[in-house]
Amino acid sequence: MRHFDLVIIGSGSGNSILDDRFADWDVAIVEKGIGPNDAYGGTCLNVGCIPTKMFVHTADVAAAPSGGARLGVDLDLRGVRWTDIRDRIFGRIDAIASGGRRYRAEDNPNVTLHEGVARFTGVKRLVVDTADRAEEITADRIVVAAGGRPAIPDIPGLDKVRYHTSDTVMRLPELPRRMIIMGTGFVGAEFAHVFSTLGVEVTMIGRSGRVLRSEDVDISARFTELAGQRWDLRLNRKEIAVEQDGELVRLHLEGPEGAEVVEAEALLIAVGRVPNTDLIDAAAGGLELTEGGKIKVDATQRTSVDGVWALGDISSDYELKHVANHEMRVVQHNLLHPEKPIESDHRFVPHAVFSAPQIASVGLTEQEAQQRGIEHVISVQEYAGIAYGWAMEDTTGFAKLLADPGTGRLLGAHIIGPQAPTLLQPLIQAMQFGLDARTMARGQYWIHPGMPELIENALLNLPLD
Ligand SMILES: Cc1cc2nc3c(=O)[nH]c(=O)nc-3n(C[C@H](O)[C@H](O)[C@H](O)COP(=O)(O)OP(=O)(O)OC[C@H]3O[C@@H](n4cnc5c(N)ncnc54)[C@H](O)[C@@H]3O)c2cc1C
Numbered sequence: 345m346r347h348f349d350l351v352i353i354g355s356g357s358g359n360s361i362l363d364d365r366f367a368d369w370d371v372a373i374v375e376k377g378i379g380p381n382d383a384y385g386g387t388c389l390n391v392g393c394i395p396t397k398m399f400v401h402t403a404d405v406a407a408a409p410s411g412g413a414r415l416g417v418d419l420d421l422r423g424v425r426w427t428d429i430r431d432r433i434f435g436r437i438d439a440i441a442s443g444g445r446r447y448r449a450e451d452n453p454n455v456t457l458h459e460g461v462a463r464f465t466g467v468k469r470l471v472v473d474t475a476d477r478a479e480e481i482t483a484d485r486i487v488v489a490a491g492g493r494p495a496i497p498d499i500p501g502l503d504k505v506r507y508h509t510s511d512t513v514m515r516l517p518e519l520p521r522r523m524i525i526m527g528t529g530f531v532g533a534e535f536a537h538v539f540s541t542l543g544v545e546v547t548m549i550g551r552s553g554r555v556l557r558s559e560d561v562d563i564s565a566r567f568t569e570l571a572g573q574r575w576d577l578r579l580n581r582k583e584i585a586v587e588q589d590g591e592l593v594r595l596h597l598e599g600p601e602g603a604e605v606v607e608a609e610a611l612l613i614a615v616g617r618v619p620n621t622d623l624i625d626a627a628a629g630g631l632e633l634t635e636g637g638k639i640k641v642d643a644t645q646r647t648s649v650d651g652v653w654a655l656g657d658i659s660s661d662y663e664l665k666h667v668a669n670h671e672m673r674v675v676q677h678n679l680l681h682p683e684k685p686i687e688s689d690h691r692f693v694p695h696a697v698f699s700a701p702q703i704a705s706v707g708l709t710e711q712e713a714q715q716r717g718i719e720h721v722i723s724v725q726e727y728a729g730i731a732y733g734w735a736m737e738d739t740t741g742f743a744k745l746l747a748d749p750g751t752g753r754l755l756g757a758h759i760i761g762p763q764a765p766t767l768l769q770p771l772i773q774a775m776q777f778g779l780d781a782r783t784m785a786r787g788q789y790w791i792h793p794g795m796p797e798l799i800e801n802a803l804l805n806l807p808l809d
């Protein structure tokens with residue numbers, strides 16, 4: 345049995361903890377490998393944020409000709425070369441992942457890379473199962489950064505069907521003619537945009553009546569309306585059974601009009617993620633879980649076991665890379681300076697959905713403000729009402745702000761439309777640093793006629809004294 349100063353489980357955000365300040369620590373990283381090629385480096389790099397956005401940008405380029413005609417520019421899309429797109433993207437990703445693995449395995453003398461599945465057998469005691477053996481390790485400190493994986497719903501017949509998740513769908517050998525996407529969240533909305541723009545007929549299945557239903561009510565309503573124009577959108581549906589018929593997947597549904605069947609050459613399951621607490625046997629390690637099944641941590645990312653920290657998707661309320669990275673920096677500090685621990689700041693966590701149109705959001709939605717009885721005023725500014733929106737002939741995008749009527753401070757900001765994540769960033773800054781809407785609007789120049797005038801006008805529209 346080997347004892348370490350520090351064991352890190354998971355090479356996603358966990359991999360970034362180690363820098364020169366840990367050079368004299370004896371460290372083990374345990375990584376089981378992720379995705380179809382058992383890659384190093386976690387979800388975001390290999391099967392998450394980064395490749396998806398490389399596909400989204402490609403789809404946005406492929407979508408440009410269809411938007412040209414209304415500006416008087418007639419363009420044709422001559423074709424998309426799926427295997428070239430896929431191999432270009434993973435040609436970059438796979439090289440970065442294997443480079444990251446090689447760096448830890450070969451260039452860090454103080455780091456031992458264990459390639460296998462780590463599971464707790466006791467408090468600060470682990471077994472690592474590799475292909476040919478099981479090795480026991482112990483440590484003074486352990487960081488659990490083991491993330492999560494796609495959830496697979498319990499639908500009769502699913503075990504006999506060829507289906508994809510976000511882990512596999514980006515490496516399809518060829519584009520299918522049709523694709524059923526189960527789930528109307530982030531993953532469903534982003535892949536529906538990618539595949540439909542590249543020429544696949546998309547059918548999207550949702551249990552509720554809205555797409556992206558956790559967004560602000562107006563944002564979700566607008567996105568649902570637009571999604572219904574682009575995809576065969578089937579909402580308020582329940583999956584009854586699924587079957588494989590040669591190359592076809594057939595899904596039996598129950599909906600408002602009764603029973604119905606949809607079929608396609610590919611099925612993508614995008615119904616959320618489950619934390620990998622079972623894989624690590626969190627209970628055997630004495631780690632308390634939350635009601636949602638994640639590892640319970642305090643504000644300093646400490647678990648219920650002294651000397652064990654957790655971060656990212658396995659413990660966080662937010663399954664977002666910027667949050668995992670923030671929590672990683674907190675854990676990093678607290679490992680190095682246990683006498684002066686710092687806390688994670690989850691007050692103003694933004695997110696973006698890179699679909700079409702794009703969505704970006706921070707803070708309270710209108711429905712959350714109402715449910716919590718928080719006094720607020722609202723403003724809405726459409727892209728169609730600003731000069732750059734005229735240039736783009738945008739007719740569907742808008743920014744919606746919620747502010748405290750007393751202080752003028754922003755409570756929430758939600759944007760649907762071109763460059764939404766970029767436009768949201770100054771509003772995140774204002775919320776984080778306590779800048780009130782009036783000062784933000786009138787205390788600086790806004791480049792004319794730039795897209796940020798959307799934000800300037802939304803701020804000025806707030807009914808504040
Ligand atoms: C399709 C998709 C798109 C996304 N896009 C975005 C985006 O645009 N923006 C954004 O902010 N977020 C996005 N996310 C979310 C983001 O990827 C995650 O929040 C983030 O990667 C979580 O990081 P982590 O370090 O907690 O976990 P991970 O990166 O998942 O790392 C955990 C690692 O632990 C390993 N592991 C698990 N169990 C064990 C074990 N028992 N032993 C050894 N190793 C183990 C896994 O193999 C994995 O490599 C996306 C997610 C998906 C699925």
Ligand SMILES: NC(=O)c1ccc[n+]([C@@H]2O[C@H](COP(=O)([O-])OP(=O)(O)OC[C@H]3O[C@@H](n4cnc5c(N)ncnc54)[C@H](O)[C@@H]3O)[C@@H](O)[C@H]2O)c1
Nearest residue numbers: 497526527528529530531532551614615616663696697698
């Ligand atoms: N741009 C980004 O930041 C980005 C992109 C992709 C993923 N992510 C992260 O990954 C997480 C997982 O994404 P996701 O889209 O899988 O989850 P999600 O939670 O965003 O959406 C899943 C949806 O599927 C629904 N659902 C559950 N069971 C269903 C069923 N049987 N049939 C139909 N619908 C069902 C849920 O009600 C929910 O609306 C996200 O919550 C997000 O944090 C982020």
